[in-house]
Amino acid sequence: MKTSVAGFPxxxxxxxxxxxxxxxxxxxxxxKELQETAKAQREFGFKAQKDAGxxxxxxxxxxxYDNVLDTAFLFNVVPARYKELGLxxxxxxxxAARGYQGEKGNVKALAMKKWFNTNYHYIVPEFExxxxxxxxxxxPVDELSEAKALGIDAKVQxxxxxxxxxxxxxxxxxxxxxxxxxLSNEYIKLISEISAAGGTFLQLDEPxxxxxxxxEDIELFKSIYHKILSDKKGLKILLQTYFGDIRDAFNxxxxxxxxxxxxxxxxxxxxxELIKTNGFPEDKILVAGIVNGKNIWKNDYSKSKAxxxxxKTIVPEENLYIGTSCSLLHVPYTLKSETKxxxxxxxxxxxxxxxxxELKDLSSLSDEIVSANKELFAGRPDVFDAEVQGRVxxxxxxxxxRLPVFEERMAIQNDILKLPPFPTTTIGSFPQTDDVRKNxxxxxxxxxxxxxxxxxNKGKIKxxxxxxxxxxxxxxxxxxxxxxxxxxxxxxxxxxxxFTEKAWVLSYGTRCVKPPIIWGDVSRKxxxxxxxxxxxxxxxxxxxxxxxxxxxTILNWSxxxxxxxxxxSILQIALAIRDEVLDLEANGIGIIxxxxxxxxxxxxxxKSDWYSEYxxxxxxxxxxxxxxxxxxxxxxxxxxxxxxxxxxxxIDSMDADVITFEASRSDLTILDSLKENNFKTQVGPGVYDIxxxxxxxxxxxxxxxxxxxTKTEDKKLWVNPDCGLKTxxxxxxxxxxxxxxxxxxxxxxxx
Ligand code: GLN
Ligand code: ZN
Numbered sequence: 001m002k003t004s005v006a007g008f009p010x011x012x013x014x015x016x017x018x019x020x021x022x023x024x025x026x027x028x029x030x031x032k033e034l035q036e037t038a039k040a041q042r043e044f045g046f047k048a049q050k051d052a053g054x055x056x057x058x059x060x061x062x063x064x065y066d067n068v069l070d071t072a073f074l075f076n077v078v079p080a081r082y083k084e085l086g087l088x089x090x091x092x093x094x095x096a097a098r099g100y101q102g103e104k105g106n107v108k109a110l111a112m113k114k115w116f117n118t119n120y121h122y123i124v125p126e127f128e129x130x131x132x133x134x135x136x137x138x139x140p141v142d143e144l145s146e147a148k149a150l151g152i153d154a155k156v157q158x159x160x161x162x163x164x165x166x167x168x169x170x171x172x173x174x175x176x177x178x179x180x181x182x183l184s185n186e187y188i189k190l191i192s193e194i195s196a197a198g199g200t201f202l203q204l205d206e207p208x209x210x211x212x213x214x215x216e217d218i219e220l221f222k223s224i225y226h227k228i229l230s231d232k233k234g235l236k237i238l239l240q241t242y243f244g245d246i247r248d249a250f251n252x253x254x255x256x257x258x259x260x261x262x263x264x265x266x267x268x269x270x271x272x273e274l275i276k277t278n279g280f281p282e283d284k285i286l287v288a289g290i291v292n293g294k295n296i297w298k299n300d301y302s303k304s305k306a307x308x309x310x311x312k313t314i315v316p317e318e319n320l321y322i323g324t325s326c327s328l329l330h331v332p333y334t335l336k337s338e339t340k341x342x343x344x345x346x347x348x349x350x351x352x353x354x355x356x357x358e359l360k361d362l363s364s365l366s367d368e369i370v371s372a373n374k375e376l377f378a379g380r381p382d383v384f385d386a387e388v389q390g391r392v393x394x395x396x397x398x399x400x401x402r403l404p405v406f407e408e409r410m411a412i413q414n415d416i417l418k419l420p421p422f423p424t425t426t427i428g429s430f431p432q433t434d435d436v437r438k439n440x441x442x443x444x445x446x447x448x449x450x451x452x453x454x455x456x457n458k459g460k461i462k463x464x465x466x467x468x469x470x471x472x473x474x475x476x477x478x479x480x481x482x483x484x485x486x487x488x489x490x491x492x493x494x495x496x497x498x499f500t501e502k503a504w505v506l507s508y509g510t511r512c513v514k515p516p517i518i519w520g521d522v523s524r525k526x527x528x529x530x531x532x533x534x535x536x537x538x539x540x541x542x543x544x545x546x547x548x549x550x551x552x553t554i555l556n557w558s559x560x561x562x563x564x565x566x567x568x569s570i571l572q573i574a575l576a577i578r579d580e581v582l583d584l585e586a587n588g589i590g591i592i593x594x595x596x597x598x599x600x601x602x603x604x605x606x607k608s609d610w611y612s613e614y615x616x617x618x619x620x621x622x623x624x625x626x627x628x629x630x631x632x633x634x635x636x637x638x639x640x641x642x643x644x645x646x647x648x649x650x651i652d653s654m655d656a657d658v659i660t661f662e663a664s665r666s667d668l669t670i671l672d673s674l675k676e677n678n679f680k681t682q683v684g685p686g687v688y689d690i691x692x693x694x695x696x697x698x699x700x701x702x703x704x705x706x707x708x709x710t711k712t713e714d715k716k717l718w719v720n721p722d723c724g725l726k727t728x729x730x731x732x733x734x735x736x737x738x739x740x741x742x743x744x745x746x747x748x749x750x751x
Pocket of ligand 1: 427428429430480486547595597638639640723724725726
């Protein structure tokens with residue numbers, strides 16, 4: 001059988017592309033040097049796939065920042081404000097991705113959103129009424145030529161037109177229906193160009209098809225594809241779906257003039273059933289996505305074999321290709337970089353490069369291969385902890401409720417905390433400067449003693465507290481210098497977790513995260529953050545927030561187990577973090593923030609599954625974490641994106657006292673929705689974007705706050721940035737925060 005990879009990681013085994021891009025942003029290397037690094041990363045991926053014997057190797061899955069943004073630029077869907085800067089094409093692209101502040105002007109970045117149910121984030125392209133869609137780039141064909149030069153007859157991959165339209169943000173009066181014709185025409189041109197460049201396969205990614213689709217959606221999809229597929233110029237077209245099954249569009253898709261259809265058998269609960277019930281067209285290739293592109297556990301060959309055996313009774317073997325369930329972008333490069341993981345653990349994992357081997361294995365399964373693989377699934381060492389399981393099973397209904405109710409607590413907390421109106425705060429981390437990382441690394445590598453490590457961090461905490469006092473912030477933080485990452489840090493301090501050295505996964509742009517792996521039952525053996533928070537609080541009379549990551553985010557940003565349910569894992573983690581909350585409180589910390597940055601991440605893509613499959617346990621698990629605190633203790637939570645208009649009651653029933661969230665890159669409609677839903681929790685809508693180095697002026701912040709005030713109750717409004725400041729430089733941070741405090745003062749004076 002043949003094999004197909006939907007997409008391959010691009011950032012580099014050792015994050016070469018990340019470092020080169022960031023050097024380029026700082027003006028330390030030229031565009032040419034950056035392009036060379038990029039090329040080397042692409043070649044690495046091509047070769048790895050070629051050596052593994054993959055039949056359909058993708059090109060154009062590479063990106064300097066994001067593939068959706070690439071597609072927008074390819075079709076000239078670029079807001080005028082970026083073009084007007086008069087920068088080079090690459091810099092115009094980066095301006096749209098990251099914002100620009102310099103000699104040529106001052107513009108914010110485009111909005112960024114979660115990519116379906118992953119921790120990858122795409123840039124939301126904007127369509128203005130004046131936008132003229134036109135194929136105006138050569139990236140796909142250039143990358144095709146590059147692969148060809150290496151002897152690879154690659155498959156060009158690109159965001160499909162339907163998903164692209166669904167992801168667009170229309171800023172004027174035009175809508176998808178107004179531009180579908182023009183967009184289809186440009187995809188047709190693209191097909192011609194790929195064909196002219198000697199391409200044979202085009203993969204159009206249409207993950208939107210796994211969502212709940214309306215009739216209108218289906219009509220839109222159909223009309224675009226009828227048009228595009230009417231003249232394929234000899235190119236074979238693969239429609240690639242992922243992150244679920246396409247139950248609403250299955251028959252539509254199979255009846256199209258496509259050559260191949262890629263379906264997800266991992267997250268697509270109904271994929272097999274759909275094929276069994278409806279059949280599959282004889283003349284089309286089925287790319288069966290059975291190698292999980294999102295998790296790092298080895299494929300269970302016996303299970304996969306059972307699926308393949310069923311498929312073989314429906315699809316002729318020459319038309320059955322083994323594929324990845326989605327792009328391998330969501331898993332790290334290779335286990336080869338992991339030198340510290342025990343072999344007996346490592347035997348259970350497959351990262352991107354190892355998954356290539358799995359594709360190959362599955363394409364010609366022998367009994368030996370299957371039985372060797374079976375042994376792995378007989379059991380893993382060090383997984384079960386009876387005490388943890390006992391605690392989970394004895395959770396009582398009342399453990400999920402905090403008393404007294406919100407209003408009563410708010411009055412008590414106001415009396416004790418005596419904060420000014422519009423209290424100012426930050427989300428937790430302060431810039432992770434080189435010295436901070438160096439200190440952590442030196443400690444990890446055993447080059448300095450624990451005492452030296454702690455001493456250094458205490459120095460940083462002291463500086464951080466002094467800085468915040470000087471700036472005049474009201475609720476302070478310790479700066480999170482001990483944390484490499486808000487989830488990995490907790491993973492490292494909880495039992496049941498494994499962590500890696502180089503298992504980086506792209507989160508957005510050039511930012512990578514290193515999700516820890518949940519190996520077994522999770523528990524907290526000793527306090528994790530208490531000493532740092534206590535120390536920070538000892539330095540000031542102002543309240544210092546204790547900083548924790550919530551159970552849902554810890555799970556969502558880890559590689560989860562596949563042998564127990566997500567609910568079970570979340571409850572285990574919730575109990576561990578609950579212990580930490582109570583210890584912080586017992587040690588004099590009066591405000592505790594429990595970040596749920598990734599709450600939405602595993603929200604099912606189909607609305608009908610939202611509550612029953614997720615929120616009904618995720619939200620109570622959050623309450624379990626804080627339900628044991630005293631009324632006087634103020635619980636904050638933070639979410640990275642303001643995309644919760646549709647789950648406001650669920651967010652409110654997390655029953656936190658204050659929630660801060662991202663709001664500066666999006667319009668403020670979220671606040672209208674909060675009002676409509678009588679949202680009770682106090683709110684801190686982020687007033688400036690921390691994903692961009694630009695410094696917001698005081699006037700801009702006052703303007704933002706004035707707008708916000710028309711939509712929220714003054715007594716419930718906090719003033720803070722969008723998110724943590726760890727990725728920012730010190731200088732821009734100090735300036736931005738000074739302006740933020742100044743803006744809050746102006747607003748207070750206005751009364
Ligand atoms: N407290 C964390 C920080 O400030 C929150 C980060 C996040 O939401 N992603 O870094
Ligand atoms: Zn955040």
